[in-house]
Amino acid sequence: MIKMRDIIREGNHTLRAEAKQVKFPLSEADQKLANDMMEYLENSQDPELAKKYGLRAGVGLAAPQVDVSEQMAAVLVPSENEDDEPVFKDVIINPVIISHSVQPGALTEGEGCLSVDRDIAGYVIRHDRITLRYYNMAGEEKKIRLKNYPAIVCQHEIDHLHGILFYDHINGDNPFAADDDLVLIS
Ligand SMILES: Cc1nc(NNC(=O)[C@H](CC2CCCC2)CN(O)CO)c(F)c(N2CCN3CCOC[C@@H]3C2)n1
Numbered sequence: 001m002i003k004m005r006d007i008i009r010e011g012n013h014t015l016r017a018e019a020k021q022v023k024f025p026l027s028e029a030d031q032k033l034a035n036d037m038m039e040y041l042e043n044s045q046d047p048e049l050a051k052k053y054g055l056r057a058g059v060g061l062a063a064p065q066v067d068v069s070e071q072m073a074a075v076l077v078p079s080e081n082e083d084d085e086p087v088f089k090d091v092i093i094n095p096v097i098i099s100h101s102v103q104p105g106a107l108t109e110g111e112g113c114l115s116v117d118r119d120i121a122g123y124v125i126r127h128d129r130i131t132l133r134y135y136n137m138a139g140e141e142k143k144i145r146l147k148n149y150p151a152i153v154c155q156h157e158i159d160h161l162h163g164i165l166f167y168d169h170i171n172g173d174n175p176f177a178a179d180d181d182l183v184l185i186s
């Protein structure tokens with residue numbers, strides 16, 4: 001299982017590298033990696049397991065964060081009501097945002113990152129809505145539209161595949177600067 005010690009931190013060059021496209025059919029190693037990353041998210045969202053293994057909670061995890069520079073990320077966005085199905089759950093491979101809203105969106109609480117051991121305040125300005133094309137573990141092409149919270153999560157993960165970190169999107173002069181059309185997502 002993936003533990004915090006497996007997650008690389010700022011200063012490791014893999015975090016700033018352009019990750020390589022994944023080839024299909026997935027190798028055994030890539031299949032294991034995909035499953036291990038999704039398992040991390042599930043464990044980290046279980047209070048008992050998170051405590052037991054000292055895991056920081058996550059709704060997304062990208063392969064470069066475990067020092068594998070490949071275009072793959074696990075996303076597990078749970079629903080408000082824990083009995084319902086997740087809002088979005090999949091391993092997104094070779095993802096591309098093929099269109100997006102002009103309207104920006106940002107999480108009201110800002111963002112954090114399992115690879116960044118410090119709090120950095122400010123609005124992380126992203127697209128409020130995206131159309132995402134990706135391949136799942138079976139190699140099936142998916143084309144989905146996401147908005148608000150799941151759209152923000154996927155953009156955070158896709159950024160990791162291109163060496164971009166969340167604070168790259170925070171306004172340095174005024175971290176909480178907000179256009180009047182900015183959608184603040186809570
Ligand atoms: C928003 C949030 N970010 C958490 N952590 N940060 C992460 O996931 C980083 C990625 C997210 C940061 C902002 C957008 C993507 C990890 N990143 O570095 C991967 O690249 C959370 F943990 C969290 N939730 C809400 C849902 N809750 C369900 C029950 O379990 C606890 C869990 C907590 N929401």
Ligand code: NI
Pocket residue numbers: 112113114115156160
């Ligand atoms: Ni991150």
